[in-house]
Amino acid sequence: MPEEIIHIKAPIDEKTVLGLRAGQKVLFDGVFYTARDSSHKRLVELIEQGKPLPIDLQGQVIYYVGPTPARPGQVIGSAGPTTSSRMDPYMEPLYKKGLKGTVGKGERSQEVIDLMKRYKAVHFSNIGGAAALVARSIRKCDMIAFEDLGTEAIHRLEVEDFFAIVAYDTLGNDMYKEAIKIWGKEESRIQ
Amino acid sequence: MRQIEADTITQAVERLCMEANYFLGQDVVDALEQSLKREESPTGQQILRDILENARIGREELSPICQDTGFTIAFVELGQEAEVVGGSLDEAITKGVAQGYTKGYLRASIVQDPLRRINTKDNTPPVIHVEVVPGDRLRLTVMCKGSGCENMSRFAMLTPAQGRKGVVNFVVETVLKGGGRPCPPLIVGVGLGGTFDQATYIAKRSLLRPVGSHHTEAHIKELEEELFEKVNATGVGPQAWGGRTTALAVHVETYPCHIASLPVAVNIECHSHRLKTTIL
Numbered sequence: 001m002p003e004e005i006i007h008i009k010a011p012i013d014e015k016t017v018l019g020l021r022a023g024q025k026v027l028f029d030g031v032f033y034t035a036r037d038s039s040h041k042r043l044v045e046l047i048e049q050g051k052p053l054p055i056d057l058q059g060q061v062i063y064y065v066g067p068t069p070a071r072p073g074q075v076i077g078s079a080g081p082t083t084s085s086r087m088d089p090y091m092e093p094l095y096k097k098g099l100k101g102t103v104g105k106g107e108r109s110q111e112v113i114d115l116m117k118r119y120k121a122v123h124f125s126n127i128g129g130a131a132a133l134v135a136r137s138i139r140k141c142d143m144i145a146f147e148d149l150g151t152e153a154i155h156r157l158e159v160e161d162f163f164a165i166v167a168y169d170t171l172g173n174d175m176y177k178e179a180i181k182i183w184g185k186e187e188s189r190i191q
Numbered sequence: 192m193r194q195i196e197a198d199t200i201t202q203a204v205e206r207l208c209m210e211a212n213y214f215l216g217q218d219v220v221d222a223l224e225q226s227l228k229r230e231e232s233p234t235g236q237q238i239l240r241d242i243l244e245n246a247r248i249g250r251e252e253l254s255p256i257c258q259d260t261g262f263t264i265a266f267v268e269l270g271q272e273a274e275v276v277g278g279s280l281d282e283a284i285t286k287g288v289a290q291g292y293t294k295g296y297l298r299a300s301i302v303q304d305p306l307r308r309i310n311t312k313d314n315t316p317p318v319i320h321v322e323v324v325p326g327d328r329l330r331l332t333v334m335c336k337g338s339g340c341e342n343m344s345r346f347a348m349l350t351p352a353q354g355r356k357g358v359v360n361f362v363v364e365t366v367l368k369g370g371g372r373p374c375p376p377l378i379v380g381v382g383l384g385g386t387f388d389q390a391t392y393i394a395k396r397s398l399l400r401p402v403g404s405h406h407t408e409a410h411i412k413e414l415e416e417e418l419f420e421k422v423n424a425t426g427v428g429p430q431a432w433g434g435r436t437t438a439l440a441v442h443v444e445t446y447p448c449h450i451a452s453l454p455v456a457v458n459i460e461c462h463s464h465r466l467k468t469t470i471l
């Protein structure tokens with residue numbers, strides 16, 4: 001695995017996307033949009049109805065998060081990733097709209113890995129449960145759409161030195177599968 | 192009869208919800224520090240250090256250690272010589288959850304109906320388990336259970352012939368299937384025996400034990416140790432990014448069972464193990 005951490009910008013340009021490889025650690029600077037289950041459902045419904053989206057997805061990165069409420073004076077509450085695979089059923093229409101990156105925790109389906117190859121997109125994972133620590137790299141948080149969804153609403157985040165690892169790249173490489181190959185021992189085999 | 196005011200229960204629940212979410216238990220912190228010594232993957236070590244740092248921030252800044260502040264589960268052991276006065280036990284607990292989550296800046300994650308999915312906005316209702324026990328005290332434990340890990344829990348009706356080996360395989364398979372989704376390192380709660388409902392209940396109850404403590408019966412302790420070794424040999428590691436620390440502990444609880452069955456429930460808990468107890 002490449003060990004050196006690199007800085008990348010969000011939204012991400014095509015050249016960066018194509019150059020990233022599974023296992024690469026990154027620090028993001030720039031803009032993320034937040035969305036999770038209910039907001040994905042709405043986005044895809046809007047696309048199916050041919051209606052405009054509240055955000056232009058071209059080149060954007062979506063962070064799968066539903067933060068805790070901010071205390072007075074805080075930018076955002078605790079804000080770690082939620083499980084990525086729950087968003088698997090919604091991905092193709094979003095990639096068609098130009099989405100380039102997603103950030104969450106845990107594995108994704110083979111179908112989504114194949115879609116990332118086809119639409120030239122990448123998926124990142126960050127540390128699930130390190131939510132108070134992650135919040136420190138979020139500098140600004142603004143409500144964008146679906147306010148009625150509460151924690152599931154779409155927010156625009158400004159991030160600085162936001163740590164993540166490339167889990168899947170545009171060639172179909174899979175950091176999770178690699179990890180098991182490297183670290184799995186014989187005695188854990190199911191008999 | 193010793194009387195316990197419903198309002199006292201409400202205030203206790205309110206406080207425990209907040210404390211559980213801000214203060215990671217010392218048993219979990221100790222287990223994380225132990226695993227850091229064993230972890231061979233440098234990335235895995237970094238993740239474990241970040242999780243410990245996150246716990247420190249939670250403690251010092253009263254920040255929820257995880258944004259999924261969970262489904263609130265109340266375990267009540269009510270002494271048979273105590274009575275709750277001034278309101279119902281259920282209402283008292285529910286009110287405590289609503290107050291704790293609202294005042295404590297905790298996330299409301301519960302929807303009223305599983306299909307219509309409208310958020311109740313104060314994390315109510317909780318799940319409440321009541322057991323009547325000897326004595327005149329009320330022992331109250333609040334668990335805030337994340338759903339990323341709850342979703343990776345599994346149940347099987349094994350046959351008696353599948354036996355111990357079948358149990359071991361099912362637990363390891365459950366951890367492998369979960370992968371990174373339940374945020375390893377995990378605490379794996381196993382319920383063996385009983386009925387369909389009892390197996391899942393004791394699996395959850397096993398999570399109430401101090402992390403890393405062992406069952407009092409020698410052969411179950413051995414099973415816990417074997418499962419711990421096997422689960423950590425999978426290579427899943429912290430966050431499933433690879434390494435030695437997939438689980439911080441495996442707890443097994445058992446119950447007698449029918450001659451025809453061997454129920455096994457695996458309740459997966461994440462490192463954000465939020466649990467606080469008080470005695471009223």
Ligand code: SF4
Binds near residue numbers: 080130258339
């Ligand atoms: S599984 Fe646990 S640590 Fe991970 S997001 Fe859910 S509650 Fe947080």
